[in-house]
Amino acid sequence: MKDNVKNAYNLVYSREDPAVSEIKDKGFPRERNGALVYLASNIKGRRLLEIGCGNGSVLYTLRHNFEELHGMEVSAVRVKTATSTLSGSGAKIIEASIEEHLNYEDGFFDLVLWSDVIEHVMDLWRAMENIRRVTAKGGFLITTTPNIAKIKARISLMLGRFPATSGKEEGFAVRE
Numbered sequence: 001m002k003d004n005v006k007n008a009y010n011l012v013y014s015r016e017d018p019a020v021s022e023i024k025d026k027g028f029p030r031e032r033n034g035a036l037v038y039l040a041s042n043i044k045g046r047r048l049l050e051i052g053c054g055n056g057s058v059l060y061t062l063r064h065n066f067e068e069l070h071g072m073e074v075s076a077v078r079v080k081t082a083t084s085t086l087s088g089s090g091a092k093i094i095e096a097s098i099e100e101h102l103n104y105e106d107g108f109f110d111l112v113l114w115s116d117v118i119e120h121v122m123d124l125w126r127a128m129e130n131i132r133r134v135t136a137k138g139g140f141l142i143t144t145t146p147n148i149a150k151i152k153a154r155i156s157l158m159l160g161r162f163p164a165t166s167g168k169e170e171g172f173a174v175r176e
Contacts, residue, residue, distance in 0.1 A: 006074055023061045032115040032144050037061050039142045045110025049134065051098045052117035056082030063089055072096050098127040107136040115144040
């Protein structure tokens with residue numbers, strides 16, 4: 001099962017445009033990466049971990065707030081993209097799942113971010129235990145998750161279809 005998920009994500013993200021730029025939303029953001037940057041922009045510290053770091057754009061945008069940047073991604077394709085995006089920054093991007101054992105010391109991170117990842121996790125208890133363990137005392141966890149209650153999602157449910165919670169290039173929209 002785990003390999004099937006990784007293979008599916010690699011297929012999806014092999015078609016992705018790898019171009020990355022800083023996230024600069026005006027006002028409250030309307031998309032997930034902008035929300036992470038908005039919520040984390042006033043937090044500074046030693047180490048930042050982004051679970052599901054995608055192409056690295058959030059880490060890239062927050063690079064001045066932290067001494068060390070760490071990213072985690074289940075897709076080897078996205079690990080490669082994020083590593084390229086963050087080259088020269090000293091960022092460490094690993095191919096792993098938050099459900100796996102993480103080789104970080106207890107309390108290693110001042111801030112842990114994950115955006116629209118929680119709904120993909122199969123063992124939420126293990127994932128949350130890993131996050132708790134690696135987050136420093138007094139550290140922060142910022143989680144965003146899709147809004148299944150928005151009107152478009154409700155209409156989709158009324159029509160008998162489960163609404164897509166991912167972007168146009170992700171999820172059910174691109175899976176065979």
